[in-house]
Amino acid sequence: MTLVFSGHSFRYELEAVCKLFFPVVSFSFATDGEAIPDPNGDIIFLTRSISGERAELSIRSRVSGSELKKSASVPLDDPDYEHSCELGLCRLLFECLREQTKITPGWGMLTGVRPVKLISRLRASGLSDSEIAELMDKRYFVSAEKVCLACATAANQEKVILNMPPKSVSLYVSIPFCPSRCSYCSFVSQTVRSFYKLIPDYLDRLCDELRFTAQTVRSLGLTLDTVYFGGGTPTSLEADQLLRIMNVINDSFDLSALREYTVEAGRPDTVTPEKLRVIHKNGGDRVSVNPQTMSDSVLEAIGRKHTVAQFLDAYLLAKSEGFKAVNVDLIAGLPKDSFGGFCDSLDRVIGLNPENITVHALSIKRAADLMHTGGEDLGGSQVSEMIAYSERVLSDCGYSPYYLYRQKNQLGNQENVGWEKGGNVGIYNVNMMEEIQTVLAVGAGASTKTVASENNIKRFYNPKYPLEYLKRFDETVIPRKKEAEAALAAILEGRA
Numbered sequence: 001m002t003l004v005f006s007g008h009s010f011r012y013e014l015e016a017v018c019k020l021f022f023p024v025v026s027f028s029f030a031t032d033g034e035a036i037p038d039p040n041g042d043i044i045f046l047t048r049s050i051s052g053e054r055a056e057l058s059i060r061s062r063v064s065g066s067e068l069k070k071s072a073s074v075p076l077d078d079p080d081y082e083h084s085c086e087l088g089l090c091r092l093l094f095e096c097l098r099e100q101t102k103i104t105p106g107w108g109m110l111t112g113v114r115p116v117k118l119i120s121r122l123r124a125s126g127l128s129d130s131e132i133a134e135l136m137d138k139r140y141f142v143s144a145e146k147v148c149l150a151c152a153t154a155a156n157q158e159k160v161i162l163n164m165p166p167k168s169v170s171l172y173v174s175i176p177f178c179p180s181r182c183s184y185c186s187f188v189s190q191t192v193r194s195f196y197k198l199i200p201d202y203l204d205r206l207c208d209e210l211r212f213t214a215q216t217v218r219s220l221g222l223t224l225d226t227v228y229f230g231g232g233t234p235t236s237l238e239a240d241q242l243l244r245i246m247n248v249i250n251d252s253f254d255l256s257a258l259r260e261y262t263v264e265a266g267r268p269d270t271v272t273p274e275k276l277r278v279i280h281k282n283g284g285d286r287v288s289v290n291p292q293t294m295s296d297s298v299l300e301a302i303g304r305k306h307t308v309a310q311f312l313d314a315y316l317l318a319k320s321e322g323f324k325a326v327n328v329d330l331i332a333g334l335p336k337d338s339f340g341g342f343c344d345s346l347d348r349v350i351g352l353n354p355e356n357i358t359v360h361a362l363s364i365k366r367a368a369d370l371m372h373t374g375g376e377d378l379g380g381s382q383v384s385e386m387i388a389y390s391e392r393v394l395s396d397c398g399y400s401p402y403y404l405y406r407q408k409n410q411l412g413n414q415e416n417v418g419w420e421k422g423g424n425v426g427i428y429n430v431n432m433m434e435e436i437q438t439v440l441a442v443g444a445g446a447s448t449k450t451v452a453s454e455n456n457i458k459r460f461y462n463p464k465y466p467l468e469y470l471k472r473f474d475e476t477v478i479p480r481k482k483e484a485e486a487a488l489a490a491i492l493e494g495r496a
Contacts, residue, residue, distance in 0.1 A: 001025050001063075002041065006032035007048035010086045014046055016111040017090050021097045023409040046093065048085055050076070055085055059092040063100045070096055087139075094141060105413035106384065107406070108141030115415075116157070116404050117434055117454075119150040149391060149401060149417070156402040156420075160430045165257055167492070168225035169217065170431055173206070173245065174443025175234040176466055179267055179305060198466050202444070203241060205473050207248045209442040212478065214252035216440070216485045220492060224253050225437065226428040227283075229263040236267070239274040246282040255283060260427045262286040266329070269306035271314035276321045286426065288358075289315045290329035293337060294345035301336040315352060325355035325424040332386035333362035333411040342386045343393075350397050355424035357399060359390045361414030363407035383412030394419045403429045438488060444469035448480070450487045452496040460484045 001022065005011055015027060028037045036043060045060040051073075058071040070092045074084045094109040107115065122132045129151045136142040177195065217224060227249065234242070242263075249255075263284045265271050271289060279287065291311040293299060299306065318326045328349050332342055349357060361383050391401075399419035403426065406415045418429055431437040435457055441448045448460040460480045463469045469477065490496040 002028045002030060002036050002038060002043045004030045004032060004034075004036065004043060004045045005047075006045070007050075008046075008085060008089070010046075010089055013086055013090055013111075014093055017093050017109055018044070018097070019409065020094075020105045020107075020109065020111065020413050021101050021103055023411065023413075044093070044096075046089055048089065053077070055081075057085060057088045057092060059089065059096050061093070061096040061100060063097070066100055068096045068100055091141075098141075104143075105141075106143045106146045107413055107415070108136070108143070108146075110140050110142060113405050113407065114433060114435070115146075115406065116150050116153050119147070120154045120157070120434070123151070123154055145388075145391075146415075149415075150404065153401040153404045153417070156400055156425060157430050157434060160402075160425055160427055161434070161436060163259075164431070164437060165223045165225055165259075167221065168223040168257075169438045169440050169488075170226040170228065170428055171213070171224060171249070171253070172428075172432075172439050172441040172446060173210070173227070173229045173234075173249075174231060174441065174446040174462075175229060175237060176232040176444045177236040178231065178233045179236055179270055195466060198470070199237070199241070201470055202466050203237075203244060205470055205477075206245065206443050208473075209477060209481070210245070210248050211252050212481055213440050213442055214249075216481070216488070217253060220485070220488055222488075223257045224255060225258065226260040226431065227255075227258065227262070228428040228432075229284075231264060231266075233265075233267045233270055234263050235265040235270040235272075235275050239272065239278045242275060243278045243282065246278065246284070250282060258283070260286060262288070262426065262428055264288045264290075265314070265318065266290040267304075267306065268311040268314035271317060273317055273321075276317055280321050280323060285324040286327065286356075287318050287323055288327040288329060288356075289318050290327075291345075291349075292329060292331045293334055293341070294348045295337065295341050298334050298337045298341065302334055315354075325420075325426070327356035327358060327418075327426070328352070328354045329358045329360060330390075331360045331362050332390070332414070333383040339382045339385050339389075342382075343389055346390055346393060350393065353421075355422060356418060356420050356426060357394065358416065358418045359387065359394075360416040361387055361410050361412055363410040381412075383414055387412065387414045391417070397421075402426065403433045405433050438491075440484070448484045450484055450491060450496075452491045456496060458484075458487050460487075 030036055042063045047058045049056050053076050054073040055076060056073050060069045072088050072092055074088055078084045090109055098104055133144050133147040136147050261283045263279045265287045268289055294308050296307050330345055330349060399421045401417050402420045403418040404415055418426060432439060435451055438451050439449045444462060444466045445464045446462045450458045460483055462477055463472050
């Protein structure tokens with residue numbers, strides 16, 4: 001598909017709208033007058049021209065043999081002229097593609113990762129939920145169901161946000177190793193077998209970075225609010241390796257005000273009683289044990305090297321260890337799955353009564369193996385039904401949504417939602433997703449994020465890969481830590 005632009009520079013926003021309808025299609029681009037790579041293929045012309053005192057906006061879309069035109073105009077003296085033109089073209093494009101594809105995305109033309117942030121701002125401005133629903137429909141074509149979900153999520157998050165300690169930060173620890181690579185994954189992680197020899201050196205440097213980060217927290221008088229081990233799969237490490245990291249955290253940081261300590265044990269085939277005991281004994285109070293599906297045939301199709309029986313064993317081990325909360329992840333839209341299969345997986349997980357259930361809609365990213373197989377074969381047409389079923393059944397069973405985010409190329413234009421029961425909200429997930437608290441991140445692929453305000457957020461990236469992290473530790477990792485410390489100091493002193 002070719003997008004042809006004329007009279008504006010809204011390529012990113014308009015391409016994002018197209019991807020709502022064509023998530024795995026490759027796009028080519030041209031400006032008015034340039035040669036079109038495939039003049040007989042699907043083409044969309046997106047034009048802004050000036051006529052008198054108005055900007056004329058027009059879309060001409062030729063998709064799958066059908067052609068549709070739509071137009072609108074914006075006064076040149078509009079106080080938010082550029083944004084109004086951008087929004088106007090996006091709306092016209094959305095309306096064209098909705099008619100041509102017969103697809104109605106539930107989130108309308110919203111393409112951002114964090115739609116709840118928008119809802120929270122509207123709630124803070126004094127609008128009622130019904131007024132928000134009317135506005136979101138009129139401006140962005142968002143369905144009433146998605147607005148209701150976002151409003152419920154925002155309401156649950158408010159309780160967490162109000163209790164956030166002043167001058168607090170969270171700590172993220174990156175363990176970028178997995179026992180094998182799932183076919184849908186695009187996270188920066190390495191298999192333990194391939195990088196086994198790197199792990200001792202990686203742990204040395206990780207502990208060095210933890211100590212440096214702890215010094216920053218102490219020197220600036222900050223409070224550590226939550227700790228989160230992610231990856232990769234942190235439980236790919238051995239029990240004594242996990243113990244070493246947790247000992248450094250316990251010895252280096254003041255954990256007296258800690259509200260939450262989470263360790264992902266996402267792959268059931270990495271879970272052992274010894275590892276769970278180490279995590280729990282040394283402060284961890286939350287773990288994730290993630291089957292992604294309760295079907296062995298689907299697990300095999302996506303490259304997960306464990307069975308449903310192994311998940312059940314790992315889950316029961318985690319429950320017996322006495323963690324405050326255990327989370328279970330499921331994914332809607334996996335290859336070889338079906339609507340009935342997904343519903344069965346969810347029903348069986350609900351029957352286990354975990355404190356948290358996170359439901360993801362499959363996102364096919366460029367780095368994932370599945371991207372090369374073509375998303376049309378992955379059951380995308382059923383994902384919306386799967387997600388709707390999960391929202392209905394989880395609500396009926398006493399779960400409430402507490403965090404929500406979206407990803408590019410997500411099948412069915414859906415979302416990922418964390419559900420909680422019994423007041424077991426994952427605090428780190430809320431803080432991270434709503435970008436309301438600084439996160440100090442350590443390890444390969446980790447990103448420290450300093451938050452001065454909603455519109456003043458800075459990110460400091462560590463090298464992506466373990467080997468790169470080791471080689472560039474002194475020249476890159478530590479200098480960036482110092483930059484983040486300076487940014488935090490500026491925030492605390494009111495200079496940011």
